[in-house]
Amino acid sequence: MSTTSERPAARTGAIGAGPRRVEGPAKVAGTAAYAYEYRAADAAYLAPVQATIARGRVAAVDTAAAEAAEGVLAVLWHGNAPRLRTDAELPGLQQPGELHVLQSAEVHYRGQPVAAVVAETFEAAQHAAALVTLTYEQLPHDAEFSAGRTDLATPKEDHRQGDVKAAEGEVVVDQTYTTPMQHNNPMEPHSTMARWDGEAITLHESTQGAHMVRETVAELLGLEQGRVRVVAPYVGGGFGSKGPLHAPTVLAVLGARAVPHRSVKLAATRRQMFSLVGYRSPTVQRVRLRADAQGRLSGIDVTATVQSARLGDFIEEAAGPAKSMYAAPNRRMGHRAARLDVPVPTWMRAPGECPGMFGPEVAMDELAVACGLDPIEARVRNEPERDPATGKPFSTRNLIACLREGADRFGWADRPAEPGARREGEWLVGTGVAASFYPVVPPVGGSRALVRHAGDGRYVVSLAAADIGTGAWTALTQVAADVLGVPLEHVEVRLGDSALPLASLAGGSTGMMSWGSTVHAAATAFRRLHGDDPAPGAEAAADLPEVAHRDDYAMHAYGAQFAEVRVNTDTGEIRVPRLLGVFAAGRIVNARTARSQFVGGMTMGLSMALHEESVLDARFGHVVNADFAEYHIAANADVADIQAHWIDEHDPLVNPLGAKGIGEIGIVGTAAAVANAAYHATGVRVRRVPLRLDDFLDAVGA
Amino acid sequence: MDFLSPDTWAGALAAKAARPEAVPVMGGTDVMVELNLGRRRPHALLDLTRVPELARWGAEDGYTRVGAGVSYTRLVERVGSRAPALAAAARSVASPQIRNRGSVGGNLGGASPAGDCHPPLLAAGALVELASAAGVRRVPASEFYLGPGRTVRREDELVAAVLVPEPRGPQVFAKVGPRNAMVIAVVSFALALDVAARRAGTGIGSAGPTPLRARAAEEFLAREFDWAGGADPSPEAARRFGDLVAGAARPIDDVRGSAAYRRHALAVLARRAWARCAAEVRGGGV
Numbered sequence: 001m002s003t004t005s006e007r008p009a010a011r012t013g014a015i016g017a018g019p020r021r022v023e024g025p026a027k028v029a030g031t032a033a034y035a036y037e038y039r040a041a042d043a044a045y046l047a048p049v050q051a052t053i054a055r056g057r058v059a060a061v062d063t064a065a066a067e068a069a070e071g072v073l074a075v076l077w078h079g080n081a082p083r084l085r086t087d088a089e090l091p092g093l094q095q096p097g098e099l100h101v102l103q104s105a106e107v108h109y110r111g112q113p114v115a116a117v118v119a120e121t122f123e124a125a126q127h128a129a130a131l132v133t134l135t136y137e138q139l140p141h142d143a144e145f146s147a148g149r150t151d152l153a154t155p156k157e158d159h160r161q162g163d164v165k166a167a168e169g170e171v172v173v174d175q176t177y178t179t180p181m182q183h184n185n186p187m188e189p190h191s192t193m194a195r196w197d198g199e200a201i202t203l204h205e206s207t208q209g210a211h212m213v214r215e216t217v218a219e220l221l222g223l224e225q226g227r228v229r230v231v232a233p234y235v236g237g238g239f240g241s242k243g244p245l246h247a248p249t250v251l252a253v254l255g256a257r258a259v260p261h262r263s264v265k266l267a268a269t270r271r272q273m274f275s276l277v278g279y280r281s282p283t284v285q286r287v288r289l290r291a292d293a294q295g296r297l298s299g300i301d302v303t304a305t306v307q308s309a310r311l312g313d314f315i316e317e318a319a320g321p322a323k324s325m326y327a328a329p330n331r332r333m334g335h336r337a338a339r340l341d342v343p344v345p346t347w348m349r350a351p352g353e354c355p356g357m358f359g360p361e362v363a364m365d366e367l368a369v370a371c372g373l374d375p376i377e378a379r380v381r382n383e384p385e386r387d388p389a390t391g392k393p394f395s396t397r398n399l400i401a402c403l404r405e406g407a408d409r410f411g412w413a414d415r416p417a418e419p420g421a422r423r424e425g426e427w428l429v430g431t432g433v434a435a436s437f438y439p440v441v442p443p444v445g446g447s448r449a450l451v452r453h454a455g456d457g458r459y460v461v462s463l464a465a466a467d468i469g470t471g472a473w474t475a476l477t478q479v480a481a482d483v484l485g486v487p488l489e490h491v492e493v494r495l496g497d498s499a500l501p502l503a504s505l506a507g508g509s510t511g512m513m514s515w516g517s518t519v520h521a522a523a524t525a526f527r528r529l530h531g532d533d534p535a536p537g538a539e540a541a542a543d544l545p546e547v548a549h550r551d552d553y554a555m556h557a558y559g560a561q562f563a564e565v566r567v568n569t570d571t572g573e574i575r576v577p578r579l580l581g582v583f584a585a586g587r588i589v590n591a592r593t594a595r596s597q598f599v600g601g602m603t604m605g606l607s608m609a610l611h612e613e614s615v616l617d618a619r620f621g622h623v624v625n626a627d628f629a630e631y632h633i634a635a636n637a638d639v640a641d642i643q644a645h646w647i648d649e650h651d652p653l654v655n656p657l658g659a660k661g662i663g664e665i666g667i668v669g670t671a672a673a674v675a676n677a678a679y680h681a682t683g684v685r686v687r688r689v690p691l692r693l694d695d696f697l698d699a700v701g702a
Numbered sequence: 703m704d705f706l707s708p709d710t711w712a713g714a715l716a717a718k719a720a721r722p723e724a725v726p727v728m729g730g731t732d733v734m735v736e737l738n739l740g741r742r743r744p745h746a747l748l749d750l751t752r753v754p755e756l757a758r759w760g761a762e763d764g765y766t767r768v769g770a771g772v773s774y775t776r777l778v779e780r781v782g783s784r785a786p787a788l789a790a791a792a793r794s795v796a797s798p799q800i801r802n803r804g805s806v807g808g809n810l811g812g813a814s815p816a817g818d819c820h821p822p823l824l825a826a827g828a829l830v831e832l833a834s835a836a837g838v839r840r841v842p843a844s845e846f847y848l849g850p851g852r853t854v855r856r857e858d859e860l861v862a863a864v865l866v867p868e869p870r871g872p873q874v875f876a877k878v879g880p881r882n883a884m885v886i887a888v889v890s891f892a893l894a895l896d897v898a899a900r901r902a903g904t905g906i907g908s909a910g911p912t913p914l915r916a917r918a919a920e921e922f923l924a925r926e927f928d929w930a931g932g933a934d935p936s937p938e939a940a941r942r943f944g945d946l947v948a949g950a951a952r953p954i955d956d957v958r959g960s961a962a963y964r965r966h967a968l969a970v971l972a973r974r975a976w977a978r979c980a981a982e983v984r985g986g987g988v
Binding site for chain 2: 571572610611615624625627629630632635637692694
């Protein structure tokens with residue numbers, strides 16, 4: 001790690017060290033229970049019945065055979081399902097249309113739950129679900145995503161500065177870049193165990209925010225929040241799809257209401273993950289860059305066409321990152337949306353930034369080629385002094401430092417300028433670079449942490465934060481230990497339960513900024529109130545400090561990613577032997593889990609570059625490759641050498657901890673770096689991911 | 703759904719005779735997936751995992767007879783040298799867990815055009831042994847496949863075994879996909895040479911409604927191959943061989959690859975197969 005600035009050493013050195021995950025042994029031993037794994041003597045199982053049409057109405061439901069089947073406790077459909085509040089005031093991130101499950105006969109997307117069976121066993125539920133007969137009044141549907149549609153909506157006014165049409169300069173890059181529909185597939189599928197005891201409901205839930213689930217379920221059922229308890233200490237990945245609620249959770253809640261005093265379990269099958277819990281919208285990005293011969297941009301114009309749903313609007317803001325990346329006096333960034341008869345899209349790791357840095361970062365590579373510049377130099381020449389979107393000064397911006405350090409570590413200096421110059425046997429070898437970007441998302445207020453002295457110098461720190469595999473259990477232990485000045489093993493952190501103090505959702509890479517700052521404040525308050533020799537039982541609580549985000553600065557994290565790509569001259573096979581990322585994301589609290597976040601993000605970016613693509617058959621409205629045999633996700637054998645490094649960035653303006661988010665930036669830019677390296681290897685410019693064997697047939701002379 | 707679980711081969715054949723619609727299940731790597739995905743709901747499953755005969759292999763009249771239930775892992779570890787191309791294909795199937803469960807019999811029963819075992823069976827001139835309560839017949843692999851998922855197997859028959867001729871020269875198998883493992887082949891190709899008889903056998907996978915042989919390519923290679931010295935082919939001859947193999951394919955455009963790419967890649971695999979076989983002849987590895 002290089003050092004760009006010095007900061008006072010932490011009190012115990014706990015912050016910045018790399019201790020192992022505190023919950024690791026429990027996870028490895030299998031004693032850390034996930035939502036579906038909780039044992040309940042009164043367990044019952046729910047199986048959804050999903051619509052086989054993409055649009056229309058359920059005309060009739062025949063439940064007789066299912067109800068008569070052995071072990072069936074309830075068969076639910078829109079005619080008998082417990083009612084949800086139609087005037088529920090749901091948190092803004094929720095999609096009411098998606099959550100009003102079994103409340104009407106309308107079918108809005110193929111795969112929508114139209115009935116459900118609760119039974120004594122999983123097998124009985126599955127069997128009975130197959131016995132439910134539905135008759136539909138089918139209506140014509142439209143699931144054909146295209147940027148050429150004439151009915152595209154403009155969800156909000158384009159961002160405009162200067163006049164992009166009047167931008168001058170002899171170099172023009174005007175290309176269209178596309179990214180596919182992709183599906184979140186955390187290892188643990190969306191799972192719920194719900195139990196209604198007649199007064200209150202308890203959910204064991206796989207979620208990114210226990211309090212968010214509590215608030216939403218309370219609203220939907222018309223209950224006081226105190227009558228909803230959500231337990232979620234361990235979550236096997238979410239990537240955003242467990243931020244907003246989706247239909248399976250509501251189904252489990254309805255099942256629990258219909259069969260009181262039973263613990264109703266539902267885990268989405270892998271196939272259901274492709275229809276019930278959202279996805280990343282496909283994008284078509286028209287990128288127009290205009291620059292002088294030296295590569296200095298005068299105009300940046302990005303229009304991203306994305307897919308949304310008639311059932312609810314969700315805009316993948318892929319044109320967003322171009323607002324702040326590079327300097328140019330004339331700029332326009334806008335979105336167009338096709339509202340289709342499809343499931344509602346949702347968050348997927350770095351929504352907006354991840355697809356939205358593919359087009360522009362490949363375009364920057366094209367600009368460099370057009371101007372005869374090194375791709376790093378092309379970016380350096382367009383480094384803005386202030387945030388181009390807002391005119392505010394940057395709290396810190398170390399993009400160039402990341403590019404330079406990455407170039408050193410990667411061995412960029414030896415790179416031939418011309419594409420197709422390096423050949424090793426039957427492989428063409430190239431290297432590429434792209435920038436990474438992720439904003440410092442202002443943490444939602446309201447988080448609160450409680451620090452309690454348990455006696456003997458041991459402390460318990462409580463808040464309802466969700467560790468979805470990020471390392472929050474460990475990093476929050478470090479923050480508390482550091483401020484309290486005690487060894488790590490003297491701090492016990494308790495997370496993931498709505499009975500604990502409120503914590504914001506795990507989303508937008510805000511966890512450490514939000515919960516870390518809150519724990520920092522609570523531990524500081526504890527020492528202030530109780531000194532260094534507190535009585536057993538002494539407590540102090542604190543809220544997320546107001547100063548945790550300053551509005552007079554532009555705050556973003558940056559990175560630079562380098563890729564080496566080999567393309568087989570005979571078959572067009574693409575291999576990525578080497579990825580290297582350097583990030584500038586403020587203070588790194590836990591070196592071990594941070595590296596895991598960066599490397600995990602880059603691996604997912606590699607997966608986007610080479611594998612992940614959901615293929616929707618518009619004739620029927622469903623994803624045809626809805627399993628891991630055909631929706632490939634990068635696995636060990638696809639990954640060779642992935643390195644993540646970071647710059648020791650000191651940014652006291654972002655929050656007292658100085659931490660920016662790190663959960664998402666690792667996936668941003670990877671795919672562009674790979675595509676740029678594939679161009680450098682072969683001379684074939686591919687403007688779409690995933691890269692395919694077929695794409696390089698021209699280069700291999702077929 | 704009835705679950706029939708005979709523990710003898712005779713019992714299995716009797717069960718199949720009584721319930722011809724029963725779907726045989728061995729490793730379950732295809733059948734269970736289809737059940738779980740709701741693609742089919744048979745009235746009966748015929749579990750063959752308890753039938754000891756299906757897990758056996760051994761030499762038989764110039765052939766290696768491999769029971770339909772021999773797992774890919776077993777095939778690789780125990781039968782490899784007696785059926786090199788088939789073993790190479792088995793080695794390339796999915797993951798270790800799947801290879802512990804899946805079997806050649808299942809590949810033949812499912813008859814997916816992308817099944818990895820079909821090209822080596824075609825190339826080597828293997829026989830498929832089909833059995834019913836009424837008797838046993840052996841069908842050349844080249845006559846076994848009728849269409850995607852369709853074969854000459856009658857409803858009352860079970861796949862009992864494959865009989866792979868003792869290798870009489872080099873054999874290779876290769877496939878192409880977007881990654882090295884855990885992938886359904888975009889195309890696959892097998893080549894088996896009979897050095898003494900100066901004959902070549904080919905098999906094409908994932909590039910037509912059934913696995914295919916490239917007969918014109920086989921005849922060309924029989925004429926052009928340097929049977930005595932194993933010299934590398936001339937670029938023109940290699941290209942011609944590749945073109946003949948590609949020309950025998952009947953590929954479609956689908957999610958996994960375009961027809962044009964499949965033809966191209968088949969030609970590449972064919973040329974490589976020739977070169978590898980020639981090297982083996984040169985090296986005296988026959």
